[in-house]
Every structure is written in C-alpha cells, then in structure tokens.
Amino acid sequence: MQVIKTLFKRQLIRLMLLITPLLFGGYASAEAILHAFDWHYDEVAAKATEIKNLGYKAVLVAPPLKSNAANCAWWQRYQPQDIRVIDHCKGNKQSFVNMINALNDSNPARKVDVYADIVLNHMANERGGATDFPGQAALNSYSSNSSYWNNQKLFGNLSQGLFSPWDFNPANCISNYNDVWQVQNWRLCGGAGDSGLPDLNPNNWVVQQQRAYLSALKSLGVKGFRVDAAKHMSNWHINQIFTSTIKNGMYVFGEIITSGGAGNNEYNSFLSPYLANTDHKAYDFPLFNTIRSAFGFGGSLSQLVNPAAYGQALQNNRAVTFTVTHDIPTNDGFRYLIMDPTDEYLAYAYVMGRDGGKPLIFSDSTGTDNNRWVNAYKASHISKMLNFHNRMQGQGMEMLAWNDCAILFRRGQEGVVGINKCGSSQNFNVNTNGRFYWYRNYRDALSGANLVYISGGNYTFSIPARQARMWYAD
Known part of the structure; x- marks a missing residue:
C-alpha cells in the first residue's frame, strides 16, 4: 500500500508540473529583510544610510528586553530577565530608539522598517532556577539608579516584580518533541541536569504584560515582530497576545522549525495549525527543505518549479524565505542544515529571483564559521541579487x-x-x-x-x- 501511495504522489507531482502553466506568485510584495543578527543597535544606526542604499526595506534586530548585559553571548538575548526595559550587551532603549530614527526617512521609498525579535515563551534560566522576575537584585538596581532605568522603561512599575512563580508552567523538560502538549507547555532544557527555560503560563496577568510590551514597542515605531520559539506556544496564547490593535499595520511572523512540508509530522502538528489558526506569517521551512533536497546529491532542481503546489512551500503571502537562519550555524543540533557555499549562493538566486515571500538575508556578527556570514548583507552577490529583486517587484x-x-x-x-x-x-x-x-x-x-x-x-x-x-x- 505504501509503495502505491508513493507512486501516486510522484505521478501527481509530474502531472502538476506538466499541466500547470506555472504563471503564479500573485504579484506579491516581497521586500527583503536584513537580519542584523546580534548587531549592536548603534551599529545598525551607523549603517542606516548604507542599508537604505542597498535596497533593504526592513531590518530584524536583537530582542529589545533586559538580559544579562555582562554576557555578550548571542543566546543571552533570548533569555529575558525583564520585558519592561531594554538593556543588554547590544544596546538599551536610547540606542534602540536612535536606530529606529536613523532608519526612518522623509522619503517613504527609502524608509527601512524595524522588526523586533521578541521572546514571549519563557524567561531566563538563572538564579538557581528561581521563577520570580526580574529578581530582587534587579529591583534593587532599579531603585538605586532610577534615573537610568526609567529612561530604559517601556511600561510598568519598576518598583515591583513582573512575574512570580504562579506565572509559570510546571518545571518539566520536554522529552518528546512529537508531543504537542509537551512542546507547548513544558520547558526547553539542555540536558545533563539543566532545569530549562522557565515556561510562561498564558494566564491573564502574563497576557496583559505581553500585550503591554508589544504595544510599547509599536509606539516607539517598530513595524514588525518575529515571534521566537512560536512552536513552543499554543495558538490560543499567541492569539490572546496579538490583538487586532497590536497587529494593525504590523508584519508578524513566527519561528516554527520543521523538517519538511505537507506530510511531515512537524509540519502537520505545528506549522500547519499555526497558519490555519492565526493570520501571521512564518519562516518557510518547507521551502528551505525543498531547496536543500533539490541542491543535494541526487536531488533535482525540478523540485523548485512550483513546490507550493504540493505543500512543500508556504503560500507567497505567508512566507519568510531564507537560505540560512541564525539557529543553523550557531546551534549544534541544526548545523547539518548548513549548505555548501556555492549551493547557498545559487539558492539565494532562487529566493531573491522568484516571486513570493519576503527574503530574509542573514548577516552575522558572532563570527561563526570563520566569519562566513559577517557582512553578508553587503556581499557583492547579495547586493546585486537585491537590486534584481527590487527591480522585479510587481512582476509575475x-x-x-x-x-x-x-x-x-x-x-x-x-x-x-x-x-x-x-x-x-x-x-x-x-x-x-x-x-x-x-x-x-x-x-x-x-x-x-x-x-x-x-x-x-x-x-x-x-x-x-x-x-x-x-x-x-x-
């Protein structure tokens, strides 16, 4: 029976490729996003004119929150201590606002939007597994240096804590990543006794604070949100946070990592329900896996003719397309996804040349892999592909x-x-x-x-x- 199903699927794909005129895309706006991964906000501001001249229309920047400012490891930005203030190794509220202003422009055609990377699933793993945030030491600092911290404040009362132990789910580590309940309600843990990242419970208080956070960022001029670890949040929780008022005029996309498209268990369990039950966009991991397969040994570029037709790419208006994300080279568990440099170059030509989705260009500041992606945003081939991409806007x-x-x-x-x-x-x-x-x-x-x-x-x-x-x- 399985053989018959496989043969039927292959014949169906061949039939679609033969009979479809392949005039598709829907004239979707596909303006490119620069992922200024772990850049200091001041660095983004200093390069604002260059970013505009290159033709980017949005910049995705480091999470605006409070994390351990003494530790510059990139992952620290994904372990929030407090979402009421912006203060970490890569900037504070002043530098964040200055960056937004620098990317703004009196000429709308040159304006570059700021998309904020946001972390709503969990808080930091610190202080012996404590679940009171930001903790007494931080509250003492807020009180003793109130002038500074009030200048970094987004919302709330800094004389009081934000989250207490009853704002978190039980301290269970995810053991089965195919179990939707575990993935969305238990903790991300690193093994070897790691107690994991305290997983927020979507009670009324938590949701109210998260709404206030996003509203404050929006009031500063943020125009989009990348929802980190969206796979680990229930769609109900996400929809409670993202009210119509918060979403109005904003580009919102979630990070839901899958190893395939339709028919893949991760896609069926997480990404497909996310797309069906929210109106958000998402990383196009189905297309990424199709690209890797097509360029891989034994793969065929005919797989890239119209992958959305058989569920191996997201619909154009829901997709953030890419050839590499920050998690791929910086997390050991994803490094197998790194493409050969020439294949990555060719894949960028496909992503930047096609109609549909918003291409995300990863430009790294960590220096991983011998600086392979440092300054990638202005690499000769990327700038030329971006020029072509912008010329083709509105073309089928x-x-x-x-x-x-x-x-x-x-x-x-x-x-x-x-x-x-x-x-x-x-x-x-x-x-x-x-x-x-x-x-x-x-x-x-x-x-x-x-x-x-x-x-x-x-x-x-x-x-x-x-x-x-x-x-x-x-």
Whole structure:
C-alpha cells in the first residue's frame, strides 16, 4: 500500500508540473529583510544610510528586553530577565530608539522598517532556577539608579516584580518533541541536569504584560515582530497576545522549525495549525527543505518549479524565505542544515529571483564559521541579487524550462533567472513570443555583462556550470 501511495504522489507531482502553466506568485510584495543578527543597535544606526542604499526595506534586530548585559553571548538575548526595559550587551532603549530614527526617512521609498525579535515563551534560566522576575537584585538596581532605568522603561512599575512563580508552567523538560502538549507547555532544557527555560503560563496577568510590551514597542515605531520559539506556544496564547490593535499595520511572523512540508509530522502538528489558526506569517521551512533536497546529491532542481503546489512551500503571502537562519550555524543540533557555499549562493538566486515571500538575508556578527556570514548583507552577490529583486517587484512569474540540473523562469517581461547546480553548462531553447522584449538588451545583474538580445520567436539561454544568471531588461 505504501509503495502505491508513493507512486501516486510522484505521478501527481509530474502531472502538476506538466499541466500547470506555472504563471503564479500573485504579484506579491516581497521586500527583503536584513537580519542584523546580534548587531549592536548603534551599529545598525551607523549603517542606516548604507542599508537604505542597498535596497533593504526592513531590518530584524536583537530582542529589545533586559538580559544579562555582562554576557555578550548571542543566546543571552533570548533569555529575558525583564520585558519592561531594554538593556543588554547590544544596546538599551536610547540606542534602540536612535536606530529606529536613523532608519526612518522623509522619503517613504527609502524608509527601512524595524522588526523586533521578541521572546514571549519563557524567561531566563538563572538564579538557581528561581521563577520570580526580574529578581530582587534587579529591583534593587532599579531603585538605586532610577534615573537610568526609567529612561530604559517601556511600561510598568519598576518598583515591583513582573512575574512570580504562579506565572509559570510546571518545571518539566520536554522529552518528546512529537508531543504537542509537551512542546507547548513544558520547558526547553539542555540536558545533563539543566532545569530549562522557565515556561510562561498564558494566564491573564502574563497576557496583559505581553500585550503591554508589544504595544510599547509599536509606539516607539517598530513595524514588525518575529515571534521566537512560536512552536513552543499554543495558538490560543499567541492569539490572546496579538490583538487586532497590536497587529494593525504590523508584519508578524513566527519561528516554527520543521523538517519538511505537507506530510511531515512537524509540519502537520505545528506549522500547519499555526497558519490555519492565526493570520501571521512564518519562516518557510518547507521551502528551505525543498531547496536543500533539490541542491543535494541526487536531488533535482525540478523540485523548485512550483513546490507550493504540493505543500512543500508556504503560500507567497505567508512566507519568510531564507537560505540560512541564525539557529543553523550557531546551534549544534541544526548545523547539518548548513549548505555548501556555492549551493547557498545559487539558492539565494532562487529566493531573491522568484516571486513570493519576503527574503530574509542573514548577516552575522558572532563570527561563526570563520566569519562566513559577517557582512553578508553587503556581499557583492547579495547586493546585486537585491537590486534584481527590487527591480522585479510587481512582476509575475512563469517557469520556462527545467531539468535535474537547472531551471529557467521569467519575471514578467522585465527579467529572467537561470540557475544551474551541475558541473556542465545547461541550455534551454524557449519560445519568446509575448514573453520578452525584442530588440532590447537584457543584462545579467550578477556580472553586469552576459547580454541577452532577442530578435525572434525563439532564444537559447545558456547557464554556465555551477552558476546563476539574473538578466533584467536594460
């Protein structure tokens, strides 16, 4: 029976690829997000003009909360001590506001929105497993240095604590990541006796404080929220926090890590219900896994023709697309997902060339992997792909040709993208009638050359080995 189901699925995929005209995308707005991972807020502000000139439309920044300012390890920003103030190794409320102002612009076309990474699932693992936050030492500091801390305050009364032991779920560690109840109500623990991150209970008090937190950030000018560890929160809790007032005018997307799309247990148990029961966007892990499979040994780039048609990519208007996230290189459990550098380059051409989703460009400050992603936001290939991406806004998408090694697709009449993962050049002869401008140069954004000039009803596009071409109409 399983063999029959597998064969049926394969035939269905082939049928969809053959009969679908593949003019899809819905003209979705797909403005790119720079993930300034663990950058100091002052660094983002200092580079505001450069970020605008490169063409980014949003920057995702470090969580605005109080964490251990004496420890600059990136994960400290994901262990909140207090959400009523902003103070950590990468900045405080003053630098946060200054960054927002620096990214603003009198010219709306150049304005860059700030998306805040927010941590709502848990508090810090510290002080011997205590569950009173922020703790007496912090309250004493608030009192003795009230001038400073009032300047960092977002909301609330700093003379009192925020959360008490009854605001947390029982101190049980998740042991079965396929059990939805455990994943959404128990603690993330590191093993070897680790007591885990205190998991917040969605009672009325907790929800009220979380709403106040998001409202305060919104009032400062934040335009979007990345919900960290959304997989570990119930959809009911998420919907209680994100009222229509908070969501109005905001871009909200959740982090729900899965190892596949439709048919995958993680997708069926967590991501699919999240999309069905909220109106939020999400990281497109189904597409990421499709990309990895397509570029992997034995994979076929035909898998990238229309993966959403068979549930292996999110719908365009719900997707944040990527080739690497901060968790992949910085967490041992996800490092197997790191792509070969050339494959990552080619995958970026796909993500930045296609219509749909908001591409997220990871630019690291930790220096992991010999600084591989440090300053990635302005790498030559990224800036050129971003230029192409912005040129193609509002253009539909049609797949023109594909095989195991390569794909070719157009963006309206304005552009065409070719990607070749194999070790020999690939040629595709396509009908150009009504698809392209004739007697006009198309220039490759990546090289500035490799001109295409169409003067008849057919043209053969050539894509070199292990390369991409992103031609745009001059």
